[in-house]
Amino acid sequence: MSSRLSRRRVLLDTGAGFGWMALSCLDATPHFTPKVKRVIQIFAVGGMSHVDTFDWKPELSKRSGKPFEMPTFFGQGGNLMGCPFEFKQRGQSGLWVSELLPHIAESADKLTVIRTMVSRSANHMPAVAQMNTGFILTGFPSMGSWVMYGLGAENENLPAFVVLPDARSQVWGGSLQWSNGFLPAAMQGTAFRSEGDPVPDLSNPRDLRPEARQAGLSWLDRMNRTYAETHPGDSTLDARLRTYELAANMQVSIPGISDLNGESEATKALYGAGEKATAGLARNCLLGRRLLEKGVRFVQIFHGGASNSWDAHGDLAGNHTNMAKEYDKPVGALLKDLDSRGLLKDTLVMGVTEFGRTPVSQGTGKSAGRDHHPDCFTCWMAGAGLKPGFAYGESDETGYKPAANPVTIYDFHATALHLLGLRHDKLTFYHNGTRRRLTDVHGHVVDGILNV
Amino acid sequence: MNSGFVQEQAKTFAARLTREASGIDAQVNLAFAIALGRAPRDWETRESAALAREHGLHTLCWGLLNMSEFLYVE
Numbered sequence: 424m425s426s427r428l429s430r431r432r433v434l435l436d437t438g439a440g441f442g443w444m445a446l447s448c449l450d451a452t453p454h455f456t457p458k459v460k461r462v463i464q465i466f467a468v469g470g471m472s473h474v475d476t477f478d479w480k481p482e483l484s485k486r487s488g489k490p491f492e493m494p495t496f497f498g499q500g501g502n503l504m505g506c507p508f509e510f511k512q513r514g515q516s517g518l519w520v521s522e523l524l525p526h527i528a529e530s531a532d533k534l535t536v537i538r539t540m541v542s543r544s545a546n547h548m549p550a551v552a553q554m555n556t557g558f559i560l561t562g563f564p565s566m567g568s569w570v571m572y573g574l575g576a577e578n579e580n581l582p583a584f585v586v587l588p589d590a591r592s593q594v595w596g597g598s599l600q601w602s603n604g605f606l607p608a609a610m611q612g613t614a615f616r617s618e619g620d621p622v623p624d625l626s627n628p629r630d631l632r633p634e635a636r637q638a639g640l641s642w643l644d645r646m647n648r649t650y651a652e653t654h655p656g657d658s659t660l661d662a663r664l665r666t667y668e669l670a671a672n673m674q675v676s677i678p679g680i681s682d683l684n685g686e687s688e689a690t691k692a693l694y695g696a697g698e699k700a701t702a703g704l705a706r707n708c709l710l711g712r713r714l715l716e717k718g719v720r721f722v723q724i725f726h727g728g729a730s731n732s733w734d735a736h737g738d739l740a741g742n743h744t745n746m747a748k749e750y751d752k753p754v755g756a757l758l759k760d761l762d763s764r765g766l767l768k769d770t771l772v773m774g775v776t777e778f779g780r781t782p783v784s785q786g787t788g789k790s791a792g793r794d795h796h797p798d799c800f801t802c803w804m805a806g807a808g809l810k811p812g813f814a815y816g817e818s819d820e821t822g823y824k825p826a827a828n829p830v831t832i833y834d835f836h837a838t839a840l841h842l843l844g845l846r847h848d849k850l851t852f853y854h855n856g857t858r859r860r861l862t863d864v865h866g867h868v869v870d871g872i873l874n875v
Numbered sequence: 876m877n878s879g880f881v882q883e884q885a886k887t888f889a890a891r892l893t894r895e896a897s898g899i900d901a902q903v904n905l906a907f908a909i910a911l912g913r914a915p916r917d918w919e920t921r922e923s924a925a926l927a928r929e930h931g932l933h934t935l936c937w938g939l940l941n942m943s944e945f946l947y948v949e
Contacts, residue, residue: 624877631882631937635930639938642926646919647943660943 451575457844458808459771460577462570463711463722463761465754467746468551468594469732472780472793473801474822475743478538479510479519482820483782491783493823496545496795497736501784503821504791507740516812523747526755532812533758533767535804535872539816539825542778542797542832547734548595550777550797553832555600555723557861564604564852566836567721569861571610572852573845577718580672581680582613584721585714587707590617592728601723605854608662612723617707621681625674640667680713693760695752700745704753712760715770726750733776736785737792758805771806771842775835782821799824802835808842808874815872833866841868876941885940889933899924902932910939 474480484505491503508521513531520528527534544550549559556563564572567584576583586601594600601612615621627636644667651660683691686709694709695701704726711722726749727733735742754774761767779800780793799818805811816828837847840861847866851858860866888909892902903923907915915923927935939945 626877628877628879628882631934632930635934638926638930639934642922642935643938643941645922646938650942650944657947659947663943663946 451573453574453844454846454849455844458769458842459806460574460769460843461715461718461720461722462567462771462773462839462843463715463724463757464566464773464775465708465724465726465750465757466551466554466594467733467750467774467776468589468725468727468729469547469734469746469776470550470778470780470795470800471733471746471776472735472739472743473538473796473799473818474780474782475506475508475739476521476523476747477519477536477801477803477814478818478822479521480506480782480818480820480822483822486821491821491823493781493783495781495783495785497785499785500781500794501787501791503782504739504784504793508743514812518812518814523743524751524755526751527758529755530758530762530805533762533805534813535809535811536801536814537803537816537830537835537869537872538799538801538814538818539827539829540779540800540802540832540835541825541829542800545778545795545797547729547777547795550795551595551600554775554777556602556604557833557836557863561596561599562602562604563859564606564610564861565601565612565723566839566861567601567612567723568603568606568610569840569850570721570843570845572606573840573850574720574843577720578676580669580676581714581717581719582669582673583719584610584612585711585719585723586612586614587711587722587724588614588617589707589725589728589731590703592730594725594728605859606852607658609658609665612721615681615710617703621710622673622677625670625677627674640671643667676717680717681710683709683713690760694756698752700748701752704749705756708753708757712757712764712766715761715766716764726754734795735780735792736794737790739780739784739792742792767805768807771804771839773839774803774805776800776802779822782823799829804839804872806842810872810874813872815869828871830869831865833862834869836861837866838869838872841873876937881937881940885933885937888936888940889931892932892936899927903927903935906932906935906939910945911942 486503487505488502510519510521513520513528516532518531544559553559555565571583603611694705696705707724733746778797781796784791785794817826819826840847847862896902896905
């Protein structure tokens with residue numbers, strides 16, 4: 424090997440190596456007492472319409488068919504289009520939720536709805552990236568990675584950041600959306616498969632005897648350790664070593680978690696596990712709850728992907744009816760299930776989407792849809808530390824722009840980190856000459872939704 | 876490392892070593908040359924030969940295919 428004094432070598436020898444950093448943050452501690460210990464995020468891929476789900480706009484219905492000047496993504500903006508669904512006030516809180524989401528509405532008194540979300544991109548891939556990483560360009564660490572970096576793992580036998588993609592199609596950007604970016608490689612999200620074994624090739628190969636495999640692994644460990652030592656500073660090598668240890672532990676822990684047969688029939692029915700429309704998301708929501716119970720720090724569930732999503736450019740009513748049918752029951756069940764098991768006391772549930780949809784139609788008649796709308800949309804949270812049964816922010820009378828209290832993605836992230844006991848302006852990682860943050864140079868904790 | 880594909884490759888690799896070199900040490904040398912483009916260090920030869928003797932050449936080949944050094948080009 425070379426005897427050159429490399430920059431990496433100097434860093435390592437002076438005690439500032441990145442491998443040390445990776446290890447040190449596996450048992451990191453929060454900045455202050457957290458309200459929640461773990462997060463489960465459900466991503467409605469494609470752009471869920473705010474004016475058809477959580478943001479009731481009677482004026483939009485009243486003015487339906489009237490012209491309205493606004494720029495749209497595809498430049499085919501029609502006239503204002505009223506919501507085709509009925510809205511009702513729910514629970515004690517009287518939170519407005521449309522008929523699309525009856526099961527979620529049953530937990531209205533647990534929800535904190537933010538009706539003035541603002542994103543920076545009207546395009547799927549960058550908008551999804553911003554919701555996940557804070558940046559519209561890819562290559563930045565995702566929120567799950569930041570949380571793992573800030574809080575470490577609770578269970579050494581499972582990945583701390585697990586992603587459950589939609590079995591039918593991948594979200595725009597695929598694994599970039601759960602990338603560790605420049606954070607240590609051990610902090611990237613681990614995507615489970617939605618069918619068959621959640622982690623492919625987790626079981627031992629049949630034609631390698633266990634003792635041969637064990638001897639081979641111990642040989643491999645010595646080889647890889649030597650190699651990592653001669654290449655200090657490359658976190659992918661440390662990640663590989665850790666991955667082997669984690670994989671061995673996961674051989675024991677995963678089968679128990681992914682086997683949903685132990686769940687009662689009542690629970691499975693609650694999630695809609697046996698119904699065609701809901702089976703896919705039900706499986707992921709159930710699996711997500713089980714992972715949280717075992718101490719997984721951050722679970723990210725995608726509902727929809729590039730080829731089947733909430734992206735209702737045409738036939739808004741049909742698209743959102745179908746998507747909501749898949750989404751509502753499992754997510755509603757997850758809220759109730761977490762609550763009844765006491766997990767909602769220290770878990771943050773986040774219902775997110777990359778943007779909303781325009782108050783004006785795209786196309787006309789039966790095939791009328793809504794275009795991408797990043798200027799005003801709705802996300803929701805549930806969990807400790809939040810005002811329950813509460814709607815924050817007010818959009819203008821057509822749901823076009825926030826009328827008061829806009830919430831950027833940076834603010835949203837800052838608030839989520841705050842609930843986890845992390846200061847978004849203190850959770851930094853030095854990269855390329857800059858102390859990088861999930862919130863870039865922006866972000867304010869949204870005090871108005873906190874239950875203090 | 877557990878996939879059927881890697882198992883197959885390891886066996887094929889081992890068969891080639893048996894065909895092209897005789898004696899464990901020579902096979903270990905050839906294995907390192909093919910997989911890593913370098914000669915093994917003394918301790919590597921010792922440990923690799925021991926692994927191959929005890930658990931078969933394909934076990935060593937399986938290990939080589941999973942080495943960081945094999946998977947990451949400098």
